[in-house]
Every structure is written in C-alpha cells, then in structure tokens.
Amino acid sequence: MTNWFEEQLDIDKGRALRIRTRKLLEKVRSDFQEIRVYETDAFGRMLVHDGVIMLTEFDEAHYHEMIAHVALVTHPSPRDILVVGGGDGGTLREVLRHPLVQSAHLCEIDPMVVEVCRKHFPGLAFSFNDPRVSLHFDDGAEFVKRHSAAFDVIFVDSSDPIGPAEVLFEKEFYHSMRSALKPGGIVITQSESFMYHAELIEKIAAFCRTIFPLYRYYYALVPTYPSGLIGFSFCSLGPDPLNDINPERIAALGRMRYYSAEIHRSAFTLPARAEEIFKD
Secondary structure, three states: OOEEEEEOOOHHHOOOEEEEEEEEEEEEEOOOOEEEEEEEOOOOEEEEEOOEEEEEOOOHHHHHHHHHHHHHOOOOOOOEEEEEEOOOOHHHHHHOOOOOOOEEEEEEOOHHHHHHHHHHOHHHHHHHHOOOEEEEEOOHHHHHHOOOOOEEEEEEEOOOOOHHHHHHHOHHHHHHHHHHEEEEEEEEEEOOOOOOOHHHHHHHHHHHHHHOOEEEEEEEEOOOOHHHEEEEEEEEOOOOOOOOOOHHHHHHHOOOOOOOHHHHHHOOOOOHHHHHHHOO
16 A cells, blocks of 8 residues: 655645655654654655654755854854754754854754654754753743843744744744844744745745844755745844855865855845845
C-alpha cells in the first residue's frame, strides 16, 4: 500500500502538496498542536505540525542557513542572540557557527517540539547542547516584552500565522522586538512567500518601515514549502545587508549547502511581481 501525505494548508485556494511517505515515525499531541514525523521517499525525515510541513531533511538547510547567516555576517558584532520559535534546533545550529556569538537564547512555546526533534532530528537538535545556549519554554511575544536592549540579533523562526504563531506577525510584536534590540540591532522574521502571500507581506513591510530605519525582504528556494520558496524580513537599526557584509566571516563559514556570498546578495533581487508589493 502506498501512503501519501497531503498538506492542505491552502486547499481552499485550490492548491496542495503531496509527498509519498514510507512510515509514520511519531505522532503525538502536545498542549499546542499535533506533531508528526514521517520517513519519506524523496525528502528524508519530515516534521509536520497540525498538518503543515515544518521541515524536511532534504531542504532544511536552505531555510536555516538563509534565516541565520544574512544577519550574522552583516551585524558588526553579533554577541547576544535570541531565536523565537525554532524548536527543531536548525536556526540555532547555524547561529552557533559564528564564533562571535557568546549567548544564544531560544524561546519555544512547545516543549514537545524540542523533545521530538532531539529524538528524530539529531542533526539539528544537537545545537541545544552547546554551552552558549539557554532554552526557554515560553510565549515568544511575552518573552520579548520582558527584555529591553538585550539582543544584537533576533530571529523569528515561526510557523505560519495561524494559532499560537499569529501574534508573531502583528505590529505590536515588532515594536516589542525593536525595544529588545541593542543599538544597531537586527531582526529577521520568517515572512512567507511573495507568490502566495502578497497581502500579508505588504502589511508587514508597511508597518516595519514605520518601526525600523531600514527594511528589506529577501528569499530562499525551499521545494517543500508553499510555492517552493520562503521569504524573510530584514529589519535593522543600522546595518545594511547589501553594504555592510563581512566577507571574512562568510569565508570562515566554509562551504554551505545553500548560503554563499553570491546567494546573499542575489536573494534581495526580487522578480517584478514581488517588487510591486514593496512600492511605497
């Protein structure tokens, strides 16, 4: 018998993604969501929350390298880092490649995500064992409110804007993040696909420009995400990802699976249909 997983996040819009699975490795319900882990034919292990694909072993590096390294080679001295969400450990793994990082706080609302990923995705979750890491099981929005001028870079590695993650796409949260940054700090947030979510991205870009002196949008190709790509908001109190890149830090990373100096720059070059979203 052939088993297929079908992500139906956008089924009401007439689109879905089907992936053939070999085995259901884990199915558990936490206080926040249902978590599943599948072994697939094409993409290795796959993490699913409430029927939505969070990552696969095949292409997780595309997302995690691009959410992390763009900011960390742009900020002049990224010492104190916060990751909101990211309970799989992938963003943290990439953050910790940077020797300038002295402390990395991860705030995940669902402890079960970390537990499941320690078991099934050790290539990501080993990052939790680094002595620079502090784990906090808390509401990310509330955690940020309690910290003032504390972080050089904040990463919001969130799921889609439904359920517990919805608040992470609101203007109030971005105001809180600005207050939580040190001078010259940077915020990077998962900001959906310009192919499918133009209205949401336009809203985020509009209020970010009133909160941060510099706002840019960039993207990465991730085949198992809706439309095959995912975007990020780059919100800065100063450093510019196109003019303040540190090439020595990029070289020190070695060969990545996706990120490079060339990809860094080209990721900010958008198709004409995407540029329309960001017109003032």
